[in-house]
Amino acid sequence: MDNQCYESYPGWMVVLSNALTISIYIIGAFILYGLGIIFTALYLLFCLFMEIRLLKKGCVNCYYYGKTCAFGKGRLSSYLFKKGDPELFSQKDVSWYTVLPDFLVSLIPITGGILILVHEFNWLILILMVIIFILSFAGNALIRSLTCKHCRQRELGCPAAEIFNKS
Template identity: 70%
Template sequence: MKKGCYENYPLWMVILTNIHPISIYILGAFILSGLGIIFTILYLLFCLCMEIRLLKSCVNCHYYGKTCAFGKGRLSALLFKRGDPDLFYQEDITWYAVLPDFLVLLFPLAGGIILIISSFNWITLLLIISILILSLAGNAFIRSLTCKYCRQRELGCSAFELFSENE
């Protein structure tokens, strides 16, 4: 193993990396609540589906059954059978494949724009700005914090390659 990679990430990092998406989900739900409870419920169900989708991809990861930066390796091991680690580095992740993940931001953004156009509200505008900052700058920060210590990145990670190609 390369020196400097975590075999199990520290708890503080797992907590920080989980506060981030939960904050995005909560902001998104607050924004969409302006359109009605059904939009809020559908959005939160969509977020849950995205989390389950992510957990299913963890079955092939080096961190399956271990504490990855997001804590999902351990959770995935509780819910799903171990996959094939060789499939993780062979998986080709494209921008099209991560489009559903971007919808976690785009749904509340669209809903917020509709609310702003129909009846301007400073709180809605501040929520939109907050979710944009968390989603864009926050994701970049979390990735910079976690990827540099990741053993899976060393073994091969299509997501790291995709997000690093512009750097």
């Protein structure tokens, strides 16, 4: 399989990557519903905030701004925000500390699930916690292995690739 860079990602990759993300959000919301509608609403607002933050702070500076990236967000960002400076994308400092909010999308429902299980054991909640854990780590790793190797921005400089793809 060749590692050519895509100018526009195939639709199936966009659908697959977004299906993973949406699945994590839905499962997380379902788990947190066990703690009450307020926790569910706050979680979904957090997920929305994370998406807007990505579109506004990252996608506007990406090579794929206005194009179909592996996540479809380059095109979406161009409808919502003005183009940024592509030089800023590769200069962004990314560390484990800066990606912590991204991990919270999964860790919040897992923590909520633990609280639910301590109060009253529920097999469905436990199974969903395992599923969200697998999707968040193995699922995201799979998506990245399918998409990052075809990314033009990775070749131009991607701080996330530098942190996650260290040899």
